[in-house]
Amino acid sequence: MSALLEIDAVSRHYHVRGGLLGLKHALVRAVDGLSLTLMPGESLGLVGESGCGKSTLARLILGLEPLDAGSVRFQGRDINDWPQTELRRQMQMVFQDPYSSLNPRMSVGAIVAEPLVIHSMGTVVERRAKTLSLLRTVGLDADMAQRYPHQLSGGQRQRVAVARALALGPALLVCDEPVSALDVSIQAQVLLLLQDLRQRLGLTYLFISHDLAVVGQICDRVAVMYLGRLVELAPAAALISKPCHPYTRALLSAVPVPDPGHARTREHLVGELPSPLNPPEGCPFHPRCPEVMDICRREFPPAFDTSSSGATGGISETRLAHCWLHKPG
């Protein structure tokens, strides 16, 4: 099976000016030499703390930001070679905040139909029928089409955002923290909907979240980012039960477990996320790493294979960690 999306060593750097009269130049490496592959029909989770570059990566994939280095290929073809409209039909996005991602002046029906209008798909009557069927698909009643976003709850709004993203029948859905703004009971409803849609429509997800429990629930594989870099990639269950990178371990042990009897050995991370303006030399995690070695301060580690038996289960079984601890030999 060939890959749906191949992200190859992409980087995105921002220049910022600071200091007196803006004379000081600095470079923020929002995403730095990151590679990932998505297979058709899979759900890949992207986790990391705020400011680690998750959302920038999403924007790079969708072609909303220019690449500074590397390439993104969709169905084997570079995204810059795709006609814009064609690419947009293939990949869509669900944003984090359903309060600001829906136009308050448009009715729900108009919001969901807008992609169809822009891409001149179907007649008015056909578009109306399609809109209603999309609303049904995401579990909303047809009479919702006349309402406006302010009349809906957070969960309903997020369903509208999903319906809009599905309007053009995309193959890839990039979900940027789609449930973070929702209450737990509503969050579970939207997660179930996303799971169900993936099965019914054969969608591929890039699922961005800071919540490891949510990612473990809905994703097949998980990629962990730290300061613009990929630090670990593994099947979801394996990553959660046996994390390889010290950062993933710390992240997992920091997640509060809703079970009062749970005995925990918390690995404490000292300090805070360094500023991406001035990332540490070598491995970006080394100043906070409990297992730091000399080499970590000098060189960024390449991807080491950490699958237990050197298993050859294809891409869905691949385990790798950017950490010198896993250097073979």
Place this chain on the structure above:
Amino acid sequence: MSDILLDIRGLTTAFAAHTSAGGVVAKAVDTVSLTVRQGETLAVVGESGCGKTVLALSVLGLIPDPPGRVIAGQALYRGRDLAAMDEAELEGVRGNHIAMIFQEPMTSLNPVLRVGEQIAEGYRLHKGASRAEADERAVEMLRLVGIPNPAERAQSYPFELSGGMRQRVMIAMALVNDPDLLFADEPTTALDVTIQAQILDLMRELQQRRGSGILLITHDLGVVAETAQRVAVMYAGQIVEQAPVAELYAQPQHPYTQGLLASVPRLGVRRTLSPIPGMVPGIFNLPMGCRFRPRCAKAFGRCEACPPLFELGPGHSARCWLFDGAPLAEPVHCEAFKREAYA
């Protein structure tokens, strides 16, 4: 009993609003009774809009009137009714013996004052300390909450600090006068998990050192499990279940608590989530009878009347007719929701 720091008895806070139906009054907090003892953490859990924050603000007398007002009940701090105190007396207690860590450090700190000054202010006001003493105290507090280079950091403005640092400043501010009762309103919600873990450990450590009582307001059932000894679950302004933490997670009794726990994704446990259908009702639009009835799978005829809290065991009570027959944990004075004109 002398170890009860805070005794909330039937506290009810109402808000007035003007809608198309005319002026209406809704109870954001409805007949809530809770206690916080020395050295313990009581967690108040619930989804947005259930009245958790209004409860804390009501106890502290911080509800703006209009539109809100505490219309019934009392909150006793060491046996003294906070609502009966005059403003001067209240100010002597608030920020001194009782402190609050507010949600969202971005908006709760004054952007044009250095953080050291903001911490020192409370110390000067309540302890009558000189400026120099207060500044020294502020630096000491910053060190206590784990901020590196505290003397230097005290000179920073809030915008120069990261989210985790700002939250630590909020905690330092709340703790500057050694309060024995602390209200923490979603103290870690805006933070990343690694920073959240640091802050929770810090609060636990400070509590052990000072033996203060904490009323922790949160929506995160993971945070509750790790920090609280007792839990009160709120739904649409009412306490629907209250229990010791281990018991609540092992044997939740109220259908809402059960639904909430079944909705939470857990690390390393892949299971089908079973969300609660429907959504939280708005306080101006509450259903008749049990407020959870429209979403409840176990609803039956009696649920058209509002259930009282039934006592299920030591320290465990639930507001559900399924437990009728158990002794009552509260006197029945639960009236059906009425649309009264705002007087």
